[in-house]
Amino acid sequence: MKKSVEKVVLAYSGGLDTSAIVPWLKENYDCEVVAFVADVGQGDEELAGVEEKAIASGASSCHVVDLKQQLVNEVIFPTLKTGAIYEGQYLLGTALARPIIAAAQVELARKVGADALAHGCTGKGNDQVRFESAFAALAPDLHVIAPWREWAMRSRPQLLAYLAERNIPCSASATKIYSRDANLWHISTEGGELEDPWNAPTAQVWSWTTEPLQAPDVPEYLTLSFLHGEWVALNGEAIDPVSAITQLNHVAGAHGVGRLDMVENRLVGMKSRGCYETPAGAVLYAALQGLESLVLDRTTQDYRIRMGNEFAQLLYDGRWFTPLRDVMLAAANKLAEPLTGDIVVKLYKGQVNVTQKRSPNSLYSNAFATFDEDEVYNQQHAEGFIRLYSLASRIRALHQTTAVTDGEEATS
Structure with missing residues (x-):
């Protein structure tokens, strides 16, 4: 038997899935449905008319919450300091937005007195884990409903038929090729020809970036300034983080920067293929890595790389609201203290x-690194360093030589 629910807050996008979820919740749980829409920078086109769609689907109300500043200040910039890149390639565009969305959904549920939360994530993906792990940490008392794990519908035609039977308008069609997810940081594309990894992505896969071969023949140079690891200026002008990321997406995207075609390991165990476009992210990561190479010593930089891998796994797996996240971000902030400076990047x-x-x-010293004559480094000192550095190898070789000699004497 289904748990009794009076009011549920649904993470609503206005797409086919969530349009069907609204009436399904009312019919199967006999509850009031409050639609929650997170504005994380997906664009005006996607948000246009979303409140009217929610009401037409049967929601009692629809709340559009602007989360762009929070996304940048509370998740994107802190994550940049860790250098997190999932499986060496993915800049975590979808995963970055989920903690902010889930937290705002819980906040609205408390405000309207809801006793349940709902989402449109499928039972195959990562997002169900991300949302529900956040709900468990922030609102363990609220019941969670995941319709894709309960209803019998399994295809777009079935969902469209379900809405048509109820005279609920929906702009989606059965011929939609791709599944896309967009926010301020990136846009992802899955489905269509991408479901066969032998198929190269066609031109219609890409939304934000120019085909590199068709990009301008003249390179563009940008100067990015950082203070303690945070981006503070572009070409010498102070930035508003949200508008600056949007601007950088356009500039870098025009040069074809930020494309990724990847087969990744999902948290639930299967592999999936996605095409990601993260123009601004690609530029910011490259710039910060350039600054790190100038400022961090070798062992510190090695640690930052390891921490970046671990933080990427944490974020990808939906463990944002955990003590480990707090510990790792504290370490990242400490490591970022000297990351102040200017980086010039070439887009081409x-x-x-x-x-x-x-x-x-900067820890770079021309006085030490020069190939010309210097007065600060006595090259003869390197001999002693090498003898100590290779001491273990020397002892091992001497031991092996002694063993061979002893063996020859024993057989003579």
Whole structure:
């Protein structure tokens, strides 16, 4: 038997799935449905008319909440400091937005007195884990409903037929090729020809970026300035983080920067293929890595790389609201303290390359590194360093030589 529910807050997008979920919840739980729409920078086109769609689907009300500033300040910028990249490629565009969305959904549920939460995630994906792990940490008392794990519908035609039977308008069609997810940071595309990894993505897969071969023949150079690991200026002008990321997406995207075609390991165990476009993210990661190479010593940089891998796994797996997240971000903030300086990047034909870097905290010293004559480094000192550095290998070799000699004497 289904748990008794009086009022549920549904994470609503206005797409086919959530349009069907509204009436399904009312019919199967006999409850009031409050639609919650997170504005995480997906664009005006996707948000246009979303409140009217929710009401037409049967929701008692629809709340559109602007979360763009929170997404940048509370998740994107802190994650940038960790250097998190999932499986060496993915800049975590979808995963980054989920903690902010889930927290705002819980906040609205408390405000309207709801006793349940609902989402449109499928039973195959990562997002069900991300949302429900956040709900468990923030609102363990609220019941969670995941219709895709309960209803019998399994295809777009079935969902469309369900809505048609109830005279609920929906702009979706049975011929939709791709599944897309967009926010301020990225847009992802799955489905269609991408379901066969032998198929190369066609031109219609890409939404934000120019085909690199068709990008401008003249490179573009940008200067990004950082203070303690946070992006503070573009070409010498102070930035508003949200508008600056949007601007950088357009600029870098025009040069074909930020494309990724990837087969990844989902948390639930299966592999999936997605095409990701993260133009601004690709530029910011390259710039910060360039600054790190100038400022961090080798062992510190090695640790930051390991921590970045671990933080990427944490974020991908939906463990944002955990003590480990707090510990790792505290470490990232400490490591980022010297990351102040300017980086020049070159955008050209799908590539972003660091061409210039400077920092008041630079550990690079031309006096030591020069190939010309210097007075600060006695090259003869390297002999003693090498003897100590290779001491274990020397002892091992001597031991092996002694063993061979002893063996020869024993057989003579």
